Amino acid sequence: MTRNRIPFAVLALIIASAGWFIDNLYYIQILTFIGLNTLLALGLNMLMGYAGQISLGHSAFYGIGAYGTAILTVHWHLSPWLALPVTITAAMLVACIVGIPTLRLSGYYLGMGTLGFGMIVNILFREWASVTGGASGFVGIPPLELGTVSFSSTRNYFYLVWGFVIVSFIICHRIINSRVGRALRAIHDGEKAAAAVGVDTSKLKLQVFVLSAIFSALAGFLYAHMVLFISPESFNFIASIRIVTMVVIGGMASVWGSLLGASVLTLLPEWLHAFSEFEMVIYGLILMIIMIFLPRGLTRGLLDIYERAVKKHDR
Secondary structure, three states: EEEEEEEEHHHHHHHHHHHHHHHHHHHHHHHHHHHHHHHHHHHHHHHHHHHHOOOOOOOOOOOHHHHHHHHHHHHHHOOOHHHHHHHHHHHHHHHHHHHHHHOOOHHHHHHHHHHHHHHHHHHHHOOOOHHHHHHOOOOOOOEEEEEEEEEOOOOHHHHHHHHHHHHHHHHHHHHHOOOOOHHHHHHHHHHHHHHHHOOHHHHHHHHHHHHHHHHHHHHHHHHHHOOHHHHHHHHHHHHHHHHHHHHHOOOOOOOOHHHHHHHHHHHHHHHHHHHHHHHHHHHHHHHHHHHHOOOOOOHHHHHHHHHHHHHHHHO
């Protein structure tokens, strides 16, 4: 059990060191965005990587988290910390309502069903202008505060986001190494076979769908109170594809792959400013290359390369 905690302790030490030693606040902000994207990728990885259920509309839950807290804090003047459980509960209810009929589908049909859900929610964000601000966006979101601690500071927010990320990692790790995790992998390998040995596949798929929605809504909440302005463009179809790309690049069925995929996809736009108009083309090429040469993602692919190098050296 102690050995299992070592990677999380190392991650916490790295995060603490980065926040302490990095002086450039721009780099701290980039690392904070990596944390937000890790939450998104981690939730979707539990659904896609472990349960084998495709979702192309997860940016909808991301948007529900962001717009939910924005509406509650600005229109209803609710404290952000009280808005958080309300927003998470709303995302859970929507996930249940959508998941019960949608998760009866499989394969491409499930992907199309979740894609339609994501598009409907994005249209709602855009057209319900009196509540969401419409295409112009939602302004005036208050920064987070906890007692005398203000999270308007870039460094403080960095620690807050990564604190949530580390806790989420631990939760997912415990689930994966439990009976529930083994049942999820059984569904991924063969749903009918899993049902034949007594796994309640419908219930379990819905539960992991709700769990992934919680992570996405949490990321949306944190995103809204960091940038203090949100618009429908941040939660559109491209955003959903970006989350899927993070999972595939990092490695499905790998919690650490979520971190790697989120890091690559967060840093990539910083390196490719000149090619921003070809964003979807670049993502498509990356997906093709990964699926052809590293079908199990960068995490497993790099480990395979290392293991082959070690075996070759031993010979």
